Amino acid sequence: MKRYQRLVLPAFVLALVAAPLSAPVAARTDINIVASNWKFTPSSITVPVGEPTTLRLTSQEGVHGLESDILGIPLTTIMPNRFVTVTFTPKKAGTYVVHCAIVCGAGHPNMALTINVR
Template structure:
């Protein structure tokens, strides 16, 4: 076999092997759901989030005015949400049902009503 042909075959083989390693990673990223949540006095938007059991989700939180918190006690996750920043939180729901979440950083009068629901089915 000519050296030029050997080199081409080597390059093609290496490229094919590299692509086969990348496909599973990109397939996993496509399965992860992105949920954007905006927090502002005294509400989360959306305030009801529907998720699929066992499907990973990546939350992106933003605050439109003051520091807030996100607390989802049934899954043992919480995070601060700061104005002007995006806060990311990953979760794979491992149980079905309705799970309340709430703001756990006092954000003013009306704070006690700042809550929502995650529904996993």
């Protein structure tokens, strides 16, 4: 065995062994949501309890919003043709109907995102 092989091989084995130890403990859930007049697409999502979820939100038309004290989602304004992200960690399993947080027109009262926490 040449000298460099004796050095490289142990380093390679060490990297394989060490990699799982440095991997993140919990995988983060990322979900894309598109708002329009007057719905969220998708209208229903499922997220894990006790783990962070990041929503990546944009609007196709109109200014909309998302906010939920119980789920830990701060008021997030969703602007047309912009992307905004919000990360939250739901504490309790259940089905939460989160209404649009910004008055956006005739369909506003019925505009909601259902978040299933499992």
